Amino acid sequence: MLVNVTPNLTEEFWNELVKPFEDANAGIDVVVQNPGAEGVAAALPRLLTAGDAPDVVQSLPPTVEMAPELVDLSGYDWATSAPLAEQYSIEGKTYMAGIGVQLQSLWFYNKTAFEEAGITAVPTTVEELTDALGKLADAGWTPVQTGGDWMTSHSLQALGLPTIIAEDPDWFARMSAGEDTFSGTYGPAVETYAEWVAEGYVPKDALGIKYPDAEQAFLSGKSAIYPMGSWFAGTEAKATDPADIGVFRAPAFEGTDGPAMGANIASPYSILKSSEDQDAAAKLVEFLVTDQTAVADQLEVDGNFRDGYEYEMTDLGTELQQIVADTPAEAYTPTGQGYGERTLPTGYSDEINAQTQALIGGTPAADVLSAMDDWFASSLG
Missing domain, CATH: 3.40.190.10 (Periplasmic binding protein-like II)
Incomplete structure (x- = not known):
């Protein structure tokens, strides 16, 4: 074996x-x-x-x-x-x-930060999440903990896929067949993420932060919300005196039924x-x-x-186990390039990561969407 x-x-x-x-x-x-x-x-x-x-x-x-x-x-x-x-x-x-x-569409959060910001319930829509980020910033917290390397695009995918796949379960196939466009499906998520960057909810120096440093910053209570996969619970379980951390599944935009859950x-x-x-x-x-x-x-x-x-x-692991228990099998979706028959052209994961880094660097949402459309057109021939 x-x-x-x-x-x-x-x-x-x-x-x-x-x-x-x-x-x-x-x-x-x-x-x-x-x-x-x-x-x-x-x-x-x-x-x-x-x-x-x-x-x-x-x-x-x-x-x-x-x-x-x-x-x-x-x-x-x-x-x-x-x-x-x-x-x-x-x-x-x-x-x-x-x-x-391994759950992917998750937002881990610092319970102390939420309490200090007056947030009494976890967000259930993207709009509520955006509102929560504003309250966290007003309370003096770094709202979103992200970084460079491979992890940059994780937050954008957690923001977009729960809605995109809930509305079109065949999104991977339609994108690979050239029947949908990135701008036509991912547009609201990219525009929202650009707004987060403009408001300072995503620090512009995040690209210089390595994955282990981002993880430790959140564990030690220096930031409020951390988009990451369920394996983070294993890290939290081994940490010495971590912050009081909870987790909620990534919500969809208002009006979307049954948010999809990224999982591997x-x-x-x-x-x-x-x-x-x-x-x-x-x-x-x-x-x-x-x-x-x-x-x-x-x-x-x-x-x-x-x-x-x-x-x-x-306790964090128990919260995640409950999310697994509450998630119907049909809600699971690939992230990144995909798996099985639900795949995107080779190189997609690298490209969306690079374009998310561009967003954090100040590139307008319209330019990022145009670049992604061009990438798909080139990849599909």
């Missing part, structure tokens, strides 16, 4: 995770394969070419290009009923099973067609994505969530 090895997901963690499965299945030995510094995404093509592919691969969501190398798991209930299975399907087939979700699959598992032990591999993956203890251990170590699978959480 080729796995992602990180400071959290150590080889020791993986070996301990699969030991109960080995104990219960005499004759099946699970060898954990560390991809080393190159990572799973780079190691797998090399191993396939060398004829030394693993039986099971973890952490790589299936793609249209990769699907021919993977076993179709559509006949297994544990795969088709796993989190985000339908959203990650390709041509109606299920090629992976995951353990849970947590720890997807796939089986390679080249495997000579597909039955044993299927047994292993079923264990990894359904066993109560195995799933909970995986969720906890990386700060992920799944309704019905609980582990020891902070």
Whole structure:
């Protein structure tokens, strides 16, 4: 089994995770394969070419290009009923099973800041969120904590996608087919974000802030609202004396029913067609994505969530678990370039990040929208 090895997901963690499965299945030995510094995404093509592919691969969501190398798991209930299975399907087939979700469309907030600003309830619309930012600024707080690097566009996507996808669930397909335009769909979000920048709600020096520094600034109580994925709860749980932090799902603009929720699959598992032990591999993956203890251990170590699978959480983790429980499956949407069949042209994530940085730098919203329209026109040929 080729796995992602990180400071959290150590080889020791993986070996301990699969030991109960080995104990219960005499004759099946699970060898954990560390991809080393190159990572799973780079190691797998090399191993396939060398004829030394693993039986099971973890952490790589299936793609249209990769699907021919993977076993179709559509006949297994544990795969088709796993989190985000339908959203990650390709041509109606299920090629992976995951353990849970990483929520994306979230706004973490400093409860002390809200209290000092006189905000008694979390925003439920974008308009209420904008009003809250004004109150936070008036109370002396830095309203939005963001930064440079990859994280810049996270706030713009959290602002726009809940409305865009709620109004048009086929937005990814329509954009990729050239049937919609970025300016015609993302316009209100970009214009609102530009207003936030003009009002000083998003600091213009944010682009010089690295991700770890932005995270620490919010944790230590130096800012009021932090747009980030649910993995932040894992960081908060390990922090020493963090600020009093809560979370609310990113709202849509007024008049929108059922805001969409950006989410990625947590720890997807796939089986390679080249495997000579597909039955044993299927047994292993079923264990990894359904066993109560195995799933909970995986969720906890990386700060992920799944309704019905609980582990020891902070109050913030409990709030996120409730958001997962309250979110219907059809509300989930990709972010960035997308996944499964809901994808945008290659390079979209980098482009929207660059254009969000331009917004923070003072580029007018109209120019950013025009640039994005030109990028899509060029990408689609």
